[in-house]
Ligand SMILES: Nc1ncnc2c1ncn2[C@@H]1O[C@H](COP(=O)(O)OP(=O)(O)OP(=O)(O)O)[C@@H](O)[C@H]1O
């Protein structure tokens with residue numbers, strides 16, 4: 001019976017077969033692309049995020065993230081797990097620059113990211129959200145969406161933009177004909193691939209994937225997970241992977257953070273966190289993982305791209 005680990009091995013084997021140590025060489029050249037200087041790519045220290053809410057007409061302060069220390073190294077896939085409302089998205093929004101109302105420091109590649117990000121800083125960290133339909137503009141074709149980002153960030157010259165769009169479609173394993181489709185004409189899995197292509201268009205070093213498969217059918221989920229693993233290997237892309245699904249996190253993340261009510265209560269190599277959790281909350285979380293039924297595992301194993309394209313039509 002195939003498991004996540006079997007699928008991961010397949011993804012790894014596929015990456016190795018591409019040669020050049022599994023890296024995809026951008027046809028438009030790497031020379032214009034600055035490379036990171038540090039192994040410690042993301043370094044978050046003492047991140048504190050408060051919200052002011054109104055309850056019964058009275059203002060109350062609520063600390064959603066409490067002095068969080070978190071880092072992601074070059075090429076790592078790091079998990080962030082915790083129950084709903086524990087502060088996972090709040091951390092990721094601050095890191096990606098969507099919320100500047102925090103205290104503490106967020107360093108990237110050895111430089112502190114200011115409250116106001118430069119265009120280059122926006123490029124370095126990209127995010128993929130849970131709901132690909134909400135995150136894509138319904139009026140724009142895939143091509144227009146990608147061109148907008150490519151040209152704004154001057155990734156390639158205008159004359160190369162269409163070819164670069166095709167390169168991105170290959171990267172996320174979508175047919176190039178889909179460049180002229182609207183989001184409504186695509187399946188959920190295909191839309192999430194487009195969201196990933198748009199994030200990768202600017203050649204980020206860190207991708208924050210916030211529950212990227214939660215809105216998708218299980219068979220489609222496996223295809224997206226495989227794609228992310230493949231991209232991690234082939235592009236040296238670091239990934240902060242946020243998920244409720246501890247089975248997926250255990251399978252793909254090298255290190256894992258556990259967050260509980262805004263506190264990062266545990267951090268360590270994933271296997272250690274799962275097999276010898278130091279924290280009582282982590283132990284409860286792990287005990288609550290539904291044991292994989294054989295039917296579930298079979299559906300995961302069936303999650304090839306072909307299944308996604310065949311079964312899940314818009
Ligand atoms: N803009 C906001 N104003 C007030 N409270 C907020 C705001 N954004 C988030 N919160 C609160 O902060 C807490 C953490 O929310 P967050 O969205 O980070 O949780 P999460 O771990 O991502 O949950 P989920 O798994 O459901 O996505 C929640 O209690 C939420 O209600």
Ligand SMILES: [Mg+2]
Nearest residue numbers: 088089090210
């Ligand atoms: Mg969230």
